[in-house]
Amino acid sequence: MGVRGSGRSRYGGRLRRAVFAVLITGALVVPLSAAARPRIPAPPPAKLPPLSAVTLAGTYEANRADAAEAFRMAAAHGDRGRATADRALASPSHHLLAFDGRGPGRVTEVFGDLATARHIAVLVPGSDTTLDTYARFRAGALALHRRTGPRAAVVAWLGYDTPRMLGTAALTASRAEQGARGLERFVAELRAAVGPLPGVSLLCHSYGTVVCARAAAAADVQDIALVGSPGTGVDCAADLHTRARVWAARGGDDWIADVPHVRVDVFGTDVGFGTDPVSPAYGARVFAAGGGGHSGYFAPGSVSLANLARIVLGRMPEVTHA
Structure with missing residues (x-):
């Protein structure tokens, strides 16, 4: 042994x-x-109020809107993989506290x-x-x-x-x-x-x-x-x-x-x-x-x-x- x-x-x-x-x-x-990797275009992150129970819904909505815009920009750029990821995150079922589609x-x-x-x-x-x-x-x-x-x-x-x-x-x-x-x-x-x-x-x-x-x-x-x-x-x-x-x-x-x-x-x-x-x-x-x-x-x-x-x-x- x-x-x-x-x-x-x-x-x-x-x-x-x-x-x-x-x-x-x-x-x-x-x-x-x-x-x-070539840079992928995307909007800057949304400007958000301080996080609180009151601001949660607005924060989620603003970040989904940012993801939707990132989807459109990535699709126009021809990056289908990133466009798919961005589109998924823009769905109403996603609760995003933060989103940044750049890089x-x-x-x-x-x-x-x-x-x-x-x-x-x-x-x-x-x-x-x-x-x-x-x-x-x-x-x-x-x-x-x-x-x-x-x-x-x-x-x-x-x-x-x-x-x-x-x-x-x-x-x-x-x-x-x-x-x-x-x-x-x-x-x-x-x-x-x-x-x-x-x-x-x-x-x-x-x-x-x-x-x-x-x-x-x-x-x-x-x-x-x-x-x-x-x-x-x-x-x-x-x-x-x-x-x-x-x-x-x-x-x-x-x-x-x-x-x-x-x-x-x-x-x-x-x-x-x-x-x-x-x-x-x-x-x-x-x-x-x-x-x-x-x-x-x-x-x-x-x-x-x-x-x-x-x-x-x-x-x-x-x-x-x-």
């Missing part, structure tokens, strides 16, 4: 180092070789009633999430809302420019720093609108866990859940300097397990995000995520979705542990 275990350990170590080398190579080479795009969508919710979950996405791929992020938020029920509202927050999976930004904290400032502002606006009573949870996926870690100290939330994390840039949960409960999980088939959880200096820039949040050394509350892969944490019927819903609803004794 000892010999076989040592062999697996050596093989696993070689695999992780190889994967990390590929990622670093991708980070340095891909940005130089990838073709830039990769940003959108914040609400599922449920913010004005009456007793619990609010804010989902923070990882790499390669844009308006063009928003539908899959939205599907996860919708699945969570169906699981939590009418007592909770779920917010899909695509409020920052996410990095590409194979790109320098995916291995450094540069995009996370920008995203964290936006997330801090959003949580503050949300708190001002709904008051102190609803419990607010940050549910953070992949590179989004780095964003949440940067915002943790300033965000007035009760729970922070880190799923599929490459690391958060700190050595342990205590270094987040938050009063929130910190949770972590990783699916059994998530490839992120094979990425070394280290930080190294590459030409004066920190690459990687350090300690694995599901390791004992990190000190998070590790919960079961089942056997899913990197994109399966919000899949309907999954173990991870059930536990995330329990965290959002404050049902801590019901959360199953890994």
Whole structure:
């Protein structure tokens, strides 16, 4: 048993180092070789009053109108994919707190009633999430809302420019720093609108866990859940300097397990995000995520979705542990 275990350990170590080398190579080479995407025309974001229960309906209407105009401009530009995404968001069934169709795009969508919710979950996405791929992020938020029920509202927050999976930004904290400032502002606006009573949870996926870690100290939330994390840039949960409960999980088939959880200096820039949040050394509350892969944490019927819903609803004794 000892010999076989040592062999697996050596093989696993070689695999992780190889994967990390590929990622670093991708980070340095891909940005130089990838073709830039043409700019997609869209109107500037709508000018909106401060968020409140009274202004919600008008905010939703203004952002849907902006999405409809973005659809017309993208269609005229010949970008059928973006036009399709914009048209979907312009539908009356979408409750948009924010919309910006320029560049990769940003959108914040609400599922449920913010004005009456007793619990609010804010989902923070990882790499390669844009308006063009928003539908899959939205599907996860919708699945969570169906699981939590009418007592909770779920917010899909695509409020920052996410990095590409194979790109320098995916291995450094540069995009996370920008995203964290936006997330801090959003949580503050949300708190001002709904008051102190609803419990607010940050549910953070992949590179989004780095964003949440940067915002943790300033965000007035009760729970922070880190799923599929490459690391958060700190050595342990205590270094987040938050009063929130910190949770972590990783699916059994998530490839992120094979990425070394280290930080190294590459030409004066920190690459990687350090300690694995599901390791004992990190000190998070590790919960079961089942056997899913990197994109399966919000899949309907999954173990991870059930536990995330329990965290959002404050049902801590019901959360199953890994």
